[in-house]
Structure formats: C-alpha cells, structure tokens
Amino acid sequence: MARPPRYDVSRFLDAAVELAAASGPSAITMAAVAKAVGAPSGSVYHRFPARAALLAEVWLRTVEDFQEGWFAALGSGDGDPRAAARGAPRAAARAAAVHVVAWSRAHPREASLLLYGSADFARDDWPEPGLRRAEEGHRRVGEAVAELCAALGAEAGPAADRVTLAVIDTPLTIVRRHVRRGQELPAHAEELAGESALLLLGEGPGV
Amino acid sequence: MARPPRYDVSRFLDAAVELAAASGPSAITMAAVAKAVGAPSGSVYHRFPARAALLAEVWLRTVEDFQEGWFAALGSGDGDPRAAARGAPRAAARAAAVHVVAWSRAHPREASLLLYGSADFARDDWPEPGLRRAEEGHRRVGEAVAELCAALGAEAGPAADRVTLAVIDTPLTIVRRHVRRGQELPAHAEELAGESALLLLGEGPGV
DNA sequence: AATTAAATAGAGGGGCCTCTCTAAAACGGG
DNA sequence: CCCGTTTTAGAGAGGCCCCTCTATTTAATT
Structure with a gap:
C-alpha cells in the first residue's frame, strides 16, 4: 500500500x-x-531527521558490530564468555586483543571511524535512544572487563584500567598508527597485540 | 617606523x-x-595567509613543545640522550613514557590536540615549510627510538614498533581515555604508563 | 479505477565560513 | 611636521551546508 x-x-x-x-x-x-x-x-x-541522527547511527552501527565480535573473541570460540574466561582467562584476553586488530584489518574504513570518539560524531546532539545504546554498549564492555579481571586473579589480579589497556586500548593504538595514514596493517600486528596484552597483564599465575 | x-x-x-x-x-x-x-x-x-596555515602552526607548535620535553625525558635529566640511553636504557624508556602522561597532565588542552592527527588539522593543505617541520620532527623521533632500540639489546632487542608502542603510543592511549571525556588524569596514570612501558619492553637483561 | 500511504524529488531560505578589499590608524625617521 | 610602513579595522562577496517545504511518483488496497 x-x-x-x-x-x-x-x-x-x-x-x-x-x-x-x-x-x-x-x-x-x-x-x-x-x-x-x-x-x-x-x-x-x-x-x-537531522544530521546528528545520521552520525549517531553511523557510529553506533560501527561500534556495535565491533563489540559483537569482541565479545565473541573474549568468549574464545564458544558461546559463553564466562566459562571461557574462567577456564583460561589469559587466553581469552589474548584472543580479545587479537580480535581488535583482526577486525580492523577486515574493516579498515570502519576501523578508521573507531579511532575517533563519539564526541566527533556530534554525540552532544544525539537523540535519546542513541545515547542509551551507547551507554548500554559501554556498560557491557565494562562488565566483561570486570569479569575478566576477576577471573585473572581473585585477589591480586590487575586493576580494571590495566586490563582495559591490555585488551582494548593498546590493540587499538597499534591499529591507529597505520590506519591514520591509510596504510595496511603489517602482517604481525595481530601477534604484537596478543603478546602485548599478555605482557601488560603480567606474567602472573594465570595459566 | x-x-x-x-x-x-x-x-x-x-x-x-x-x-x-x-x-x-x-x-x-x-x-x-x-x-x-x-x-x-x-x-x-x-x-x-589561510586557515590551513593557522592550523599547521597550532599543530606544529604543540607537537614540537611535546617532543622537546620527550627528548629531554628520554635523556633522563642531562642533555645527552645517547649517553643516558646507553647507560640505563630501560630507565630512559620509562622516563619517556612517564613524560607523555606528565606533559598531558600539565597541558590538558594541548594534549587533547595531540590525540587527533595532523590530518585533522588539514595537513593536506599545509604550506611546504610546515610539512618540512612535521617531517623533521617525525624523523627525530624515529631516530631516538632507533637509538633506544639499539641500546636495549644489541642483538635480541625488541623491534622498533614494539619500542614505539611502549614509549609513545601506549602512554598516549592511557591519556586518551580520560582527556577525551574531559576528565582529569587519575593520580596513578604516570605510574601505569611507566610500568606498562617496562612490561612491553620485556623483562630482558636491560638493567 | 479510485484511494491512500510511503517515498522520491528538488528548489530555496537562512546561516556560517573563508577570504578579499579598501580605508584608517599608529608609530619612527627625516 | 610630514612621510612611509606596518597594522588594525570592518564590510561584503561567494560558497557550502543544514534543514524545510511543496510537489510528484509509485504501488498495494478497496
């Protein structure tokens, strides 16, 4: 009709x-x-309805696609992140860090968006639902990091900001250097991200 | 007159x-x-003469001020980076990483510029002298990293990209998380950057 | 065939931004 | 006191952009 x-x-x-x-x-x-x-x-x-709504959708679609794969990687193959994180938390952390690079390699244009912040996509003018989606994603990532954190060491594990650095920020910054100048990621970028994550989490008694 | x-x-x-x-x-x-x-x-x-010239100057003044302090920190107090890098390369690396955070804490507004790239400051339209200054700074940083790299391990030292990650990119990304949302840097940010640098360089025979 | 809802189509108002151009002002030297 | 130079001062042209508004097209339903 x-x-x-x-x-x-x-x-x-x-x-x-x-x-x-x-x-x-x-x-x-x-x-x-x-x-x-x-x-x-x-x-x-x-x-x-407005440019801000378009920007919000571009940003959120990209970030949510990225996060989906990241959660899956953290769950290391199977469907339940918790089980995997408990079983082999360091391996899960490594897989998450590697995924950041692998996803960026597979989606170079989207990766270049991710290197900006939501503020650069006019977040201040986003409609309410967009803000909620962003908040929700942020919350879920924080939750996953907290779980990983707990799994890594019941008492003396690294603090949350250290874990975030290892499994998200450092891999992203490895990507940044190359994507920002339009170059392809070097072949060993994934390996560098994975190893760096393990180093940053310390050579503790994890596995 | x-x-x-x-x-x-x-x-x-x-x-x-x-x-x-x-x-x-x-x-x-x-x-x-x-x-x-x-x-x-x-x-x-x-x-x-044009907006691009203003943007170039803003960017270059900021980056050069940052780099000046960074070279000094890498030289660990005295004037000659090479001597210090030879004497205690791991300490120099740590100092450089810490400096990135300390400088950002002291210059939050300038730090927020640094988190963008020169491309966001219309680099494509810069006049020739600006491009040369940018190139020169880039070259000097590369040189310093190479020297540090050599000092860390004559044969089996970490590769240049790993050193860059440790003494520049990771400290910057620690800063990014907070500056991007207009928050002050947490008190232990310098320590996190310094320790992360050491971890990323490996627990080798450095010192 | 008539109706109706959804979507395309595109002109144009209002605003901001870059850059140009002319006029005037403020100083030191002769 | 007047001249030459540097700088301020500000108006305005031209362009792009956001957004609005009014047709017009298209297809399923009645």
Whole structure:
C-alpha cells in the first residue's frame, strides 16, 4: 500500500562511513552523503531527521558490530564468555586483543571511524535512544572487563584500567598508527597485540 | 617606523588551542579565533595567509613543545640522550613514557590536540615549510627510538614498533581515555604508563 | 479505477565560513 | 611636521551546508 523504498538506510550509512574514513567525521555532510548515493538531499532527511541522527547511527552501527565480535573473541570460540574466561582467562584476553586488530584489518574504513570518539560524531546532539545504546554498549564492555579481571586473579589480579589497556586500548593504538595514514596493517600486528596484552597483564599465575 | 602590533601571534594560537580542545579541530574557524581574541577577522589573515596555515602552526607548535620535553625525558635529566640511553636504557624508556602522561597532565588542552592527527588539522593543505617541520620532527623521533632500540639489546632487542608502542603510543592511549571525556588524569596514570612501558619492553637483561 | 500511504524529488531560505578589499590608524625617521 | 610602513579595522562577496517545504511518483488496497 505504499511506494517501495529506493534507497536503503544502509546505503546512506555505507556512504557516510566511506566519507568519514577518507576525510574525517566532518566530511559526513547531508549533501555529500546524498550525492554519494545518487539521491536528492530530501531522501536523506526522510531517513534521518537531522544530521546528528545520521552520525549517531553511523557510529553506533560501527561500534556495535565491533563489540559483537569482541565479545565473541573474549568468549574464545564458544558461546559463553564466562566459562571461557574462567577456564583460561589469559587466553581469552589474548584472543580479545587479537580480535581488535583482526577486525580492523577486515574493516579498515570502519576501523578508521573507531579511532575517533563519539564526541566527533556530534554525540552532544544525539537523540535519546542513541545515547542509551551507547551507554548500554559501554556498560557491557565494562562488565566483561570486570569479569575478566576477576577471573585473572581473585585477589591480586590487575586493576580494571590495566586490563582495559591490555585488551582494548593498546590493540587499538597499534591499529591507529597505520590506519591514520591509510596504510595496511603489517602482517604481525595481530601477534604484537596478543603478546602485548599478555605482557601488560603480567606474567602472573594465570595459566 | 611602523605601527606596533596589537595582537600577538601566540594569542591567536592560544585561542585556537582552546577552541580545538573544546570542540575539535573543526571548531578552529577564522571567525571564532578572531572573536575569541577580540580582533577583526582581517587581523587573523594578516598573520596567517589561510586557515590551513593557522592550523599547521597550532599543530606544529604543540607537537614540537611535546617532543622537546620527550627528548629531554628520554635523556633522563642531562642533555645527552645517547649517553643516558646507553647507560640505563630501560630507565630512559620509562622516563619517556612517564613524560607523555606528565606533559598531558600539565597541558590538558594541548594534549587533547595531540590525540587527533595532523590530518585533522588539514595537513593536506599545509604550506611546504610546515610539512618540512612535521617531517623533521617525525624523523627525530624515529631516530631516538632507533637509538633506544639499539641500546636495549644489541642483538635480541625488541623491534622498533614494539619500542614505539611502549614509549609513545601506549602512554598516549592511557591519556586518551580520560582527556577525551574531559576528565582529569587519575593520580596513578604516570605510574601505569611507566610500568606498562617496562612490561612491553620485556623483562630482558636491560638493567 | 479510485484511494491512500510511503517515498522520491528538488528548489530555496537562512546561516556560517573563508577570504578579499579598501580605508584608517599608529608609530619612527627625516 | 610630514612621510612611509606596518597594522588594525570592518564590510561584503561567494560558497557550502543544514534543514524545510511543496510537489510528484509509485504501488498495494478497496
């Protein structure tokens, strides 16, 4: 009972990713996205009530895709992160760190987005649901880190910020150096991230 | 034999730093800088032929100030980095990593600039001299890392990218997490950076 | 065939931004 | 006191961007 859509939402988002990867988040203008897709600007506003809503969706779609794989990697193959984290927490940490690099290698344009912050995607102007999604993702990551933290050492384990550094921030910064200048990641980047994670977590009694 | 200047170049640069720290590099507009200083836009263009030249100067002044202290820290107090690096390379590496955090704590606004890349400061449009200054700084850092690398282990020392990760990238990413959300650095950030650097360099025979 | 909802299509207003251009002001030297 | 130079001062042209608004098209339903 209605005209079928001609432009899919994801096409606009894909175009936005491309633009941001090439020239930064500020290059995501409604006009540029419309032009890249071949649609009039009105069609973009039909999907997104404002530029901030488009930016929010671009950011959230990317981050959530990244996190999904990260959680899976932390769970080391099977479906339950807790079991794996308990069984071999250091191996799980290593797998998570490696995943950050592997995902970036597989999605170089999306990785380049991730190296910015949500603030660069106009987070201050996001609609409420977007803020909630971001908050939720943040919470789940914090939870996973806390669990890993506990699994690594009941008493004398490393603090949460140290674990975050090992399994997220350092792998990301390994990626940053190369992605920022448009270069491919070197072949041993995954290995460097994994080893660095283990080193940062200390040579403790983990496994 | 000429009218004395009323606005100093550094006042414009300071205003630009403030703007970028608050809202990102794109907030550095000629109009905004002029307004912040209380000058007409013409006066800004009298100092900087184009926006790209202003952005280049903001970036380079910040990076060069950062690097100066970093070289000094790597030299561990005295004037000659090589001697110190030879004498106690691991201590020098630790000092350099700590300096990254300490400098960021002392200059939070400038640190927030450093977390972007030169590309976000319109590097593609920089005038030639700016590009040369950037190149020179990059070269000197690479040299220092190579020296440190050699001092750490004549044969089996860690590779250059590993050393860079330890003494620059990881400290910076510790800073990033907090600066990006406008929070102060926690008290133990320097210690975390220093220890992480040592861990990443391995518990080798350094000292 | 008529109706209706969803979507495309694109012109244009208002605003900000970069940069140019002309005029005036402020100083030191002759 | 006047001249030359540097700098301030500010208006405004041109361009891009965000967003609004009004048609018009399209297809399923009645």
